[in-house]
Amino acid sequence: MSCINRNEVPKRAPGAQLGKAIRTVLLSTALLAPAFSAGADEAKPSLRLCADPTNLPFSSDDPGKPGLYLEIGQAVAQKLGRTVSTNWYKSYFGKRTVRETLLSKQCDAMVGLPLIDDFMGPAVIFSKPITHEGYALVGARDRKLAGIDDLRGLRVAVQYQSTPQNLLALRDDIQKVTVLSPEQGMAALNQGKVDIAFIWAPVAGWLNKTSYGDEYQIVATEGDGLLWATAIGFAKASGALRDEVDGVLPSLQPEISALFAKYGAPNGAPVKFGQAAPATTSSVGASEPVTVGQAPAAEKPLQTAATTGDVKGDAKGDATAGREVFNGTCAHCHGPDAVQAERKIDLRLLKKRYSDDMESTYWKTVHDGRPAKGMPAWKDVFSDDELRNVYVYLQSVQDTGGSN
Numbered sequence: 333m334s335c336i337n338r339n340e341v342p343k344r345a346p347g348a349q350l351g352k353a354i355r356t357v358l359l360s361t362a363l364l365a366p367a368f369s370a371g372a373d374e375a376k377p378s379l380r381l382c383a384d385p386t387n388l389p390f391s392s393d394d395p396g397k398p399g400l401y402l403e404i405g406q407a408v409a410q411k412l413g414r415t416v417s418t419n420w421y422k423s424y425f426g427k428r429t430v431r432e433t434l435l436s437k438q439c440d441a442m443v444g445l446p447l448i449d450d451f452m453g454p455a456v457i458f459s460k461p462i463t464h465e466g467y468a469l470v471g472a473r474d475r476k477l478a479g480i481d482d483l484r485g486l487r488v489a490v491q492y493q494s495t496p497q498n499l500l501a502l503r504d505d506i507q508k509v510t511v512l513s514p515e516q517g518m519a520a521l522n523q524g525k526v527d528i529a530f531i532w533a534p535v536a537g538w539l540n541k542t543s544y545g546d547e548y549q550i551v552a553t554e555g556d557g558l559l560w561a562t563a564i565g566f567a568k569a570s571g572a573l574r575d576e577v578d579g580v581l582p583s584l585q586p587e588i589s590a591l592f593a594k595y596g597a598p599n600g601a602p603v604k605f606g607q608a609a610p611a612t613t614s615s616v617g618a619s620e621p622v623t624v625g626q627a628p629a630a631e632k633p634l635q636t637a638a639t640t641g642d643v644k645g646d647a648k649g650d651a652t653a654g655r656e657v658f659n660g661t662c663a664h665c666h667g668p669d670a671v672q673a674e675r676k677i678d679l680r681l682l683k684k685r686y687s688d689d690m691e692s693t694y695w696k697t698v699h700d701g702r703p704a705k706g707m708p709a710w711k712d713v714f715s716d717d718e719l720r721n722v723y724v725y726l727q728s729v730q731d732t733g734g735s736n
């Protein structure tokens with residue numbers, strides 16, 4: 333893989349696609365839709381929405397382009413005979429945002445929270461689903477994009493620490509290019525650096541519409557961690573309001589669908605993608621569906637088996653063979669030749685970081701992985717001989733200079 337904009341530090345935490353999805357927020361007094369208040373029952377308090385002022389296509393403080401979530405909120409409020417007020421709050425961190433806004437009573441509702449079991453425990457309650465959001469394949473209009481195998485031989489942009497990245501990590505026949513945001517993915521596509529961008533759909537749709545003249549087709553995907561329902565979230569104590577909103581949502585569905593179309597969201601039937609890819613060729617390590625932060629259930633990539641077979645038993649290990657394993661598999665996340673701008677996963681820093689514990693840390697991490705952090709377990713994928721070769725290779729590229 334290559335990494336575009338190596339020098340740019342990711343601004344988003346793991347799971348930030350979700351985080352960004354829910355970067356709606358709160359707290360100011362701006363009356364977004366004064367028109368709605370005319371003739372409304374003045375006795376009803378306004379519906380206070382939390383929203384991010386700079387998060388199109390979801391929300392913005394530009395009254396000409398309020399964004400999906402605010403427009404949905406406005407439509408709901410109008411049905412309830414209320415005005416809308418918006419509490420602006422900027423945050424990259426979804427759950428923290430929810431805690432500091434919705435759960436601190438800064439607003440009544442947040443549109444677009446992921447309807448995931450146990451999203452924030454019982455503290456947050458949800459409306460009925462309003463839509464589905466997730467990842468999409470973006471590519472030239474004449475390209476066939478009906479399943480994962482249509483990506484074979486192509487260069488595919490995936491967002492750092494996203495489900496698509498995990499999903500494709502073990503496909504040696506698909507070249508991954510890690511990007512840090514959907515914006516970067518679209519730019520890479522437009523600049524011809526990749527053939528496909530497998531990125532967050534609503535943003536892809538919005539950019540396609542507003543920046544790329546609708547040049548691309550956008551195919552929604554479906555599978556674990558690729559597509560989820562979203563809803564309107566409320567604090568637990570707001571059950572009555574939630575029920576009121578649920579009462580009007582069904583009649584708003586056509587309007588909500590129209591809003592998604594207006595903001596460019598893909599509306600075709602999603603392609604099933606997260607399911608275990610049918611292993612149609614033997615050279616492919618089929619990927620199980622994975623969600624962000626889970627380790628892919630890996631099959632051994634055959635390419636590496638072939639290149640390392642002859643070094644088995646070499647107790648010292650073979651850096652050349654290790655490098656091949658590394659670049660065939662680990663490089664998808666850690667960078668080709670372990671060159672990686674993101675320090676946390678820069679494996680050239682292992683020695684500096686762990687000094688005498690470097691080797692034990694290496695073995696523990698590669699054997700068991702750190703599934704919650706997006707590092708897969710490799711002990712069922714590679715033999716210890718192969719992993720030793722990788723270790724020997726990594727030793728040969730440790731950063732020894734300077735004080736960083």
Ligand code: HEC
Nearest residue numbers: 501661662664665677694697698702705706707708710722
């Ligand atoms: C799907 C992405 C992915 C792949 C593929 C991957 N890793 Fe990792 N790896 C990570 C992430 C993310 C972390 C950081 C985990 C954390 O934050 O603690 C990590 C951490 C590590 C660490 C510990 C780094 C430290 O400073 O603590 C080692 C060692 C490591 N990986 C080795 C490997 C090797 C060897 C391979 C190939 C066999 C590999 N990784 C493949 C994602 C990946």
